[in-house]
Amino acid sequence: MFAVDDLTRWSNLRSFGNASLVRYSALVPIFGYLIIFNQEIVKLLTIHSEFCVSPDRCRITWKLMSLYFGGCAFALGSIIYTASCPEVIKRHQTATDFFEKEKMFYALGEHLKFLFSIVDAYSPRALTDPSSQALRQIAHERNTVGTGELNVLAGIMGAFWQIENRRRFWLRVLTFTSFALGAVLVAAPTLATFFEICLIALRQSRV
DSSP, X not given: OHHHHHHTOHHHHHHHXXXXXXXXXXXXXXXHHHHTTOHHHHHHGGGOTTTEEETTEEOOOHHHHHHHHHHHHHXXXXXXXXXXXXXXXXXXXXXXXXXXXHHHHHTBHHHHHHHHHHHHHHOTTTTOSHHHHHHHHHHHTTOBOOGGGHHHHHHHHHHHHHHHHTOOHHXXXXXXXXXXXXXXXXXXXXXXXXXXXXXXXXXXXXX
């Protein structure tokens, strides 16, 4: 279970989830239905021997079906990722990146108070050291974190990022499974075509 938790963290899924190509895959089920499964379109493909065994026997090849369902799997993963992945993970790949880009925002007492509320809710004992308690007082009084206290702020922001990264376990698993299945289904016809071309080239070289 721990291995699955590590593998499916949002930070590991964001490369797929934030990719434009994967986001556009949400359109695959619609266009696939309109094109691949439209009988009028299939009839137009009778000129292509890959689709038609004979003029009256047209079919959709397993390669196209694999690409279609692979696109659907990517679409499902993209939809779940977009709806479920915390914004802080979508915008920042690491806790360090989060701190460097957002430290001035969370140095303000009212925003720092929000960080404490989240971390305390998930890890009540995480911020009990004296330095963290000093920042807790700053947050309570709505003051601003000083330069000398930024290292403590980095730890609090890092704890918040880690909590967000591990939220919604089963949605992470479902997203990972959808992306993995999509990758396999899209890769299968590509690899099959590659090996077919290699076999043809090998046979021709023996002639």
